[in-house]
Amino acid sequence: MKAEILAVGTELLLGDILNTNAQYLAKELAALGIEVYYQTVVGDNPKRLEETLYHAFSRADLVITTGGLGPTEDDLTKETAAKYFGEPLILDEKALAQIQVFFDRIGRTMTENNKKQAFVPEHNSVVMYNANGTAPGIIIEKDGKIIIMLPGPPKEVVPMFENQAKPYLANKQEFTFISRILRVASVGESAMEEMVKDLIDAQTNPTIAPYAKEGEALLRITAKAKDEEEANRLIDPVAVALKERLGKSVYAEGETNMETEVAKLLLAQKKTIAVAESCTGGEISSQLVRFPGISEVFLEGCVTYTNDAKMKRLGVSAQTLEKFGAVSEETAKEMAEGIARTSGSTIGIATTGVAGPDGGTDEKPVGLVYIGIYNNGAVEARGFHFAGNRNKIRERATFQALDWLRRKLQYEK
Amino acid sequence: MKAEILAVGTELLLGDILNTNAQYLAKELAALGIEVYYQTVVGDNPKRLEETLYHAFSRADLVITTGGLGPTEDDLTKETAAKYFGEPLILDEKALAQIQVFFDRIGRTMTENNKKQAFVPEHNSVVMYNANGTAPGIIIEKDGKIIIMLPGPPKEVVPMFENQAKPYLANKQEFTFISRILRVASVGESAMEEMVKDLIDAQTNPTIAPYAKEGEALLRITAKAKDEEEANRLIDPVAVALKERLGKSVYAEGETNMETEVAKLLLAQKKTIAVAESCTGGEISSQLVRFPGISEVFLEGCVTYTNDAKMKRLGVSAQTLEKFGAVSEETAKEMAEGIARTSGSTIGIATTGVAGPDGGTDEKPVGLVYIGIYNNGAVEARGFHFAGNRNKIRERATFQALDWLRRKLQYEK
Known part of the structure; x- marks a missing residue:
């Protein structure tokens, strides 16, 4: 499956915000074994958004969008996608109820505008309800093309992708890519690479990739496997061999500091x-x-x-x-x-x-x-x-x- | 002038690095009054890079690229641009000497590969020598189209753009956009907005935009003017009025903390x-x-x-x-x-x-x-x-x- 990441928002084109969603999604798609050939950013402009979306589908099977699902007239991602797929939008009562719940929770009154956010395609779609904001995400799949529309704020994008979009995509992939990170302290990246070069060269599955992060060096072991259990079976002996080689310098595994x-x-x-x-x-x-x-x-x-x-x-x-x-x-x-x-x-x-x-x-x-x-x-x-x-x-x-x-x-x- | 920012590098598509260059350039171009309609990321793939560059020029007058100027065979930005403009590349002795100086300074030996980095278009181009890395940047301008090619690492991109590309572009712009930031402490963004709403609404040049940053609120005053002096003349009274209104909460101007x-x-x-x-x-x-x-x-x-x-x-x-x-x-x-x-x-x-x-x-x-x-x-x-x-x-x-x-x-x- 070939994918493209499309961020919608004039604030990105003005440099007001950093496109951290693109990096997050790129990493996640790589881990799923889905190839990303392009990332694009376009503003809240109907004509350019439409052209960009159609162009993306001319070269990709899957387009993941962020942004443009808000309540204002400028927010047009969903309307543009619905047009591309030829799927009319109808009011989803459950989405509307969820938006109401969100407003109640933060103690504000829902505006009439927000109702627009509860419109979803009638067919060929999955609604991803949003626990962290007002805009539900939407997946449309039809004729071999998939669009996954996510909101803009990273704090909404990450849980929605993780809990709803990722399982949807993983289901379509024969293999999954699972990584484990070894954290190495007080050894530079190139010195570390030298110490384990033969192990890196000898590996095909899992692969071993060294990289540097502020103050520490990391080794990422990535297995291609049909599930997590098989991946762990492949990764375990490689992690043991690397730890033996690097000794006390390996201070931890995974996300920690x-x-x-x-x-x-x-x-x-x-x-x-x-x-x-x-x-x-x-x-x-x-x-x-x-x-x-x-x-x-x-x-x-x-x-x-x-x-x-x-x-x-x-x-x-x-x-x-x-x-x-x-x-x-x-x-x-x-x-x-x-x-x-x-x-x-x-x-x-x-x-x-x-x-x-x-x-x-x-x-x-x-x-x-x-x-x-x-x-x-x-x-x-x-x-x-x-x-x-x-x-x-x-x-x-x-x-x-x-x-x-x-x-x-x-x-x- | 319509511009597009094009980042070249497979590491971006894999999510290994965050595209901070795009945000930096977007901000700088906005300040120059140059409209950016698209940002694109493409990998180190000759065919896709060529298609993307040609597509960018079909809709923009100016394309600014980052990355793909390295010494390896994968680095093809310059070669692709030279082909688009029909400008053959020749060895630039000064660029070669600069690369040699850089290697001497960091105490390493220059490889034969690095020589490739010293090839530049013979005509219609400006070489931007690089004090912080090996790859010189290049500007090509011909038939109403401009490409500005910058290296990948932000620590090379920022000084090269600031000192060489920005003056080149500013020279072509009739107006410039100059901003001043007021930093406001211990007042939330919405409370601050409320306090100065009438001033914001009354302004057209300069404009006043509130935004929030971790722990503080900011007000950006942006003037459209023909030079810095005129911009300051426009901004000064507005800054005074805002400071009067916000009193002791304004703790500083500009980049500080x-x-x-x-x-x-x-x-x-x-x-x-x-x-x-x-x-x-x-x-x-x-x-x-x-x-x-x-x-x-x-x-x-x-x-x-x-x-x-x-x-x-x-x-x-x-x-x-x-x-x-x-x-x-x-x-x-x-x-x-x-x-x-x-x-x-x-x-x-x-x-x-x-x-x-x-x-x-x-x-x-x-x-x-x-x-x-x-x-x-x-x-x-x-x-x-x-x-x-x-x-x-x-x-x-x-x-x-x-x-x-x-x-x-x-x-x-």
């Missing part, structure tokens, strides 16, 4: 933590606090930006600051130990570095960051050099600090 | 600050520390998550915590006063609240956050109720705390 994994480990091991930050400026604390329930193990954080604060809050010695400087292994160790001691936590984690853009020297250049970890009596510190601007350096130091802690929690116990 | 404005005010007024956070978990500190040079005024932050930490670090009294609870006006005041006193700062700012998802009660529901500000001897606290999930509540509390401080710095002196 480093702070979530660290928070889970702390909670599972019932280890309390406190954080002392200089250059990261509160970012480590803030990321850990994202996790609901973290209050069971997270005791406190100190953003000790000045030397005074490092001494007074954490007990870093004046001598250490004098002799080695605030950005040093020694200071990082005393900060980590100091925050654990003063807060009474099992684990203390600390950062001190030069985030720039100023303040760098030959000896201590911008990007140099020391990370210290105190864990139940023992303290260690290591120096890292991060590239990028001030905020990239801070982000990378935060990620690295959490990854080092993750490795300790996972492997040193 | 709340933490930047607060940091600038602190630095300009040479007022030192320290932060005590509970529910925001370090986010206020982390945002302030984003600003380079903040170390002159930012002394420290304490993420006092436990009652113990609130007492020990900030001197919040056990009695206050017992009688009013950790989430209370009284605790917020003692936290703000405590962090200022213990750090020796002029200003102390504090947050304490219920971020959820658990921990809410009838009396103190999820979303209730108290913010305290100590400023040079006086302390105040206020309760707010924020909607959204745990992280939205934390973000909104951070923004609100900074906005309240901004108002104090700007208007109370």
